[in-house]
Amino acid sequence: MARGRPALVLGGFALVGLAIALYLSANELAGTVAACLPGGGCETVAQSQYSHWFGIPVAYFGPPYSALLLGLIVAWWRTGDGRFLLVGYAQGLAGVVVVLYLRYLELFVIHAICAWCVAYGATIVFGWIALVIVQRRANRARAAA
């Protein structure tokens, strides 16, 4: 199976995700003040108890996650070794579970939607679906060979 185009699609999702994750992390680094301001501003703070995991801002988990996924896709593209796709599949599935949890928090607990977080979550979910499709095709091609 030709890997160029599938790798481009998967890499595209991972790359967009990495860009968004870096943007969110940069915002976090710039110091989003945990404070309430007159005229609004508490909405974002209301997320404070969910915006840190184990004392680390959630935004900081995005770049390593996306970078690892991108690395796996590049490795698969270069070598054709299906194990890279398999690891990417597992990582993506775990990511999808976490993304679903975060969307649940936004919709039903925090009652606020973070557009950038939704966009990042979309790259993870759709990237994973694309990866599943690519993996199935690769498996079929291998079986036919």
Next chain:
Amino acid sequence: MSTNSASPGGRRPKMPATPKTPASSSTPVARQQRREAARRDQRLAAARTTAPSKPAWQSPMALITAGALVVGLLVVILASGVLNPKPAVVGNLLQPLQPTPVSLIDPANPRSLGNPSAPVKMDVWSDFQCPACDDFALNVMPQVITQYVATGKVYLTYRDFAFIDSGAANGESHQAAAAARCAGAKFWPFHDYLFENQSTTGENSGKFTTAFLASIADAVGADRTAYDACMANGAAAMVAEVNAETTQGQAAGIHQTPTVALDGKLQQGGSLPLSTLGPAIDALIPAGWTPAPSAAGTSASPATSGSPTGSASPAASSAP
């Protein structure tokens, strides 16, 4: 019986029709290729029929999927904090997980903690509806109290900066602040209950009703007669004090909550972690300073955080 199947006469089965060319139909190489193909087909067919197939759930893909789901769920469980200690629920109230040690309350000013002659004066400007103040009160202040107030280094005072209800006298920020003042000597226990029970559905959502505030007064053991008298008519006198202090904060340059002031100097950054606040406090402690052997109003023992004591005198809360 199909005409293509092996006939009883021992004839060879018919092979798939292939274009007959002089070069390919009869050469040994072509025959060998056909034989090999037939053997491969037989092996594959035998493997399909005889190999013990594992159940689908034992396939590597299923195991990897299950593993990934478990990892994802584990992250969610750890991140959701369901394993963290939870405050006990009594009636309709969550009991504070880390109550302020009542032994540190300054009898002369129930809204202050520690030794009045401590080298550093720390003011915490706050709104009881502010989620960031909640974070500061529940996560940072207990550390400050243990490490700096109980050790005699800091004299901490709570200041009202009630603005989230847009200045409405009957708004939840004002009524909660007034109720805490009306609790008199029980201000700090009241403070702890307010933040532990802050609304999780946003500001001005109707959580801090008169009845709810009264239930806190009961929980902290405030003198209900004095409390009710203080809260009568919308707690007008206390609301006026809250407004006066908020105005004082605005004049001092406060524009967000929480805001911490150390020796009057505002520390920007909202809910500052102890890693930021600690060094700022340390820098203000004179070199060679040692705590006084017996500090008035301070036992320097954070362990004594049992049931609050002291008279509930609303009047005592008027001093900032």
